[in-house]
Amino acid sequence: MIVMKFGGSSCANATRLRQVADLVVSARNLRPAVVLSAMGKTTNALFAAAVAAERGDADAALRLAGEPLANAAEAAAELLSGPHLATCKSALQQMQDELQVLLRGVALLRELTPRTRDAIVAHGERFSTTLLAALLRQRGLPTRHVDARTFLRTDDRFGAATPLRAEIAQLARELVAPLLTGGEIVVTQGYVGGTREGHTTTLGRGGSDWSATLLGEAIGAEEVQIWTDVEGVLTADPRFVPAALPIATMSPAEAAELAAFGAKVLHPATIQPAVEARIPVTVRHTQRPEGNFTTIDPRITGHSRGSVAALACRGPVTVLTMTSTRMLNASGYLARLFGAFGQLGISVDLIATAEVSVSCTVEPDAPVEALAAALAGHARVEVATDRTIVVAVGEGLRRLPRLLERACRALGDLTPELVSFGGNERNLSFVVPSADAQQAMQQLHAEFFETAALRDGSAVVASSEIGS
Numbered sequence: 073m074i075v076m077k078f079g080g081s082s083c084a085n086a087t088r089l090r091q092v093a094d095l096v097v098s099a100r101n102l103r104p105a106v107v108l109s110a111m112g113k114t115t116n117a118l119f120a121a122a123v124a125a126e127r128g129d130a131d132a133a134l135r136l137a138g139e140p141l142a143n144a145a146e147a148a149a150e151l152l153s154g155p156h157l158a159t160c161k162s163a164l165q166q167m168q169d170e171l172q173v174l175l176r177g178v179a180l181l182r183e184l185t186p187r188t189r190d191a192i193v194a195h196g197e198r199f200s201t202t203l204l205a206a207l208l209r210q211r212g213l214p215t216r217h218v219d220a221r222t223f224l225r226t227d228d229r230f231g232a233a234t235p236l237r238a239e240i241a242q243l244a245r246e247l248v249a250p251l252l253t254g255g256e257i258v259v260t261q262g263y264v265g266g267t268r269e270g271h272t273t274t275l276g277r278g279g280s281d282w283s284a285t286l287l288g289e290a291i292g293a294e295e296v297q298i299w300t301d302v303e304g305v306l307t308a309d310p311r312f313v314p315a316a317l318p319i320a321t322m323s324p325a326e327a328a329e330l331a332a333f334g335a336k337v338l339h340p341a342t343i344q345p346a347v348e349a350r351i352p353v354t355v356r357h358t359q360r361p362e363g364n365f366t367t368i369d370p371r372i373t374g375h376s377r378g379s380v381a382a383l384a385c386r387g388p389v390t391v392l393t394m395t396s397t398r399m400l401n402a403s404g405y406l407a408r409l410f411g412a413f414g415q416l417g418i419s420v421d422l423i424a425t426a427e428v429s430v431s432c433t434v435e436p437d438a439p440v441e442a443l444a445a446a447l448a449g450h451a452r453v454e455v456a457t458d459r460t461i462v463v464a465v466g467e468g469l470r471r472l473p474r475l476l477e478r479a480c481r482a483l484g485d486l487t488p489e490l491v492s493f494g495g496n497e498r499n500l501s502f503v504v505p506s507a508d509a510q511q512a513m514q515q516l517h518a519e520f521f522e523t524a525a526l527r528d529g530s531a532v533v534a535s536s537e538i539g540s
């Protein structure tokens with residue numbers, strides 16, 4: 073069994089859906105479970121509809137939510153015919169009716185709870201999977217459309233639900249695996265889950281990747297394929313660095329680190345279930361299935377890549393610099409400082425310390441005024457907003473000769489405001505003003521990936537060693 077996950081751009085219209093169906097047909101013998109995102113920008117439109125409804129603007133809400141349905145209906149008309157079209161259209165209409173009732177209710181009350189918002193935005197994946205399942209059936213494949221809410225069990229933190237993996241394993245073994253072993257193709261929604269009480273939840277934006285590895289873990293898949301709009305994980309976000317190169321293999325830790333630091337190609341939580349179940353994750357281009365792709369191989373651990381694997385950046389973040397107003401060497405200072413962070417629920421990403429001051433990065437919406445008030449008398453807090461973290465990731469990076477020298481030389485006149493190195497083996501991070509982030513990425517990329525040797529030797533960057 074394998075899991076094939078297709079992202080929003082991979083199923084954005086009739087042409088793309090046809091390509092998805094082709095790929096599923098050609099993988100048929102591998103017993104695929106298909107995890108699908110919402111088509112194109114549907115989820116954004118549904119969030120916007122929910123916001124309009126909360127304002128009380130029912131007309132705007134219905135208009136915004138009508139667009140994705142019109143899109144799905146148009147694709148259905150182009151792809152399907154006869155009874156397949158009729159059944160699909162009536163299923164879509166039923167979901168649309170439900171969506172309209174929800175939006176009208178929100179508009180009437182002018183109240184949007186996280187639970188209702190999840191019920192609204194989950195419609196994107198419900199539309200797209202209805203359509204793909206119909207298309208596969210029309211092609212003569214035995215296909216089962218399985219509602220993710222029945223097996224992707226989560227807690228009730230609506231909007232950012234935590235999957236309950238033991239329950240998912242049990243439910244998927246009961247509800248999904250037998251269909252696959254019986255020769256049916258399963259089509260289910262990414263991003264969407266359900267609580268024990270049957271309420272709809274979502275895993276957070278971009279969460280379909282995570283759905284795929286959660287399902288893969290639960291059914292013991294041989295591979296989880298993430299089909300998207302790039303030829304695998306690249307050495308940098310191609311929107312920032314057009315010269316980015318495909319990466320052939322990566323360790324799970326490298327992939328997880330990149331995702332955590334902003335590489336949107338994978339949701340940050342995607343890797344963990346796959347690593348624990350020792351399932352390889354591949355990242356592939358839907359429109360170039362014969363092209364390069366990346367394998368994130370759980371057998372790669374603790375090796376040394378001997379180079380930077382990839383760059384990523386994440387911003388905006390805020391840099392806080394806390395300078396002690398008390399004596400030097402006062403013990404318990406850091407404990408008091410970070411005690412205040414803990415009480416205010418502020419999470420810290422990067423940190424650098426000097427004798428009397430500490431700098432760290434926090435999310436842009438962190439309550440820094442409350443923090444400054446809580447620390448009054450202990451530390452003065454300076455705040456620098458609109459900064460971006462630029463990271464180089466690679467196994468064994470810390471042991472790379474001349475790494476810091478090369479990185480600093482590459483940055484040239486761009487002076488990082490904070491540097492973090494050695495917190496783990498595989499991450500070197502710089503904080504720069506957001507306006508400089510792209511230039512920093514490009515200059516680092518030129519240094520680590522565009523030298524003559526690399527260009528000639530390996531257009532595709534391979535990992536040096538695979539352990540047992």
Ligand code: ADP
Nearest residue numbers: 079080081300301302305306308309335336337
């Ligand atoms: P999907 O809708 O298929 O989930 P996403 O838009 O979420 O696709 O992720 C793919 C995008 O991630 C790419 O188009 C690219 O712009 C971006 N991206 C960021 N960093 C990287 C990277 N290191 N390698 C590849 N793509 C990246």
Ligand code: ASP
Nearest residue numbers: 109115263277278279280
């Ligand atoms: N459709 C959801 C989103 O746009 C989930 C996903 O695509 O991964 O965030």
Ligand code: MG
Nearest residue numbers: 079278336337
């Ligand atoms: Mg995505």
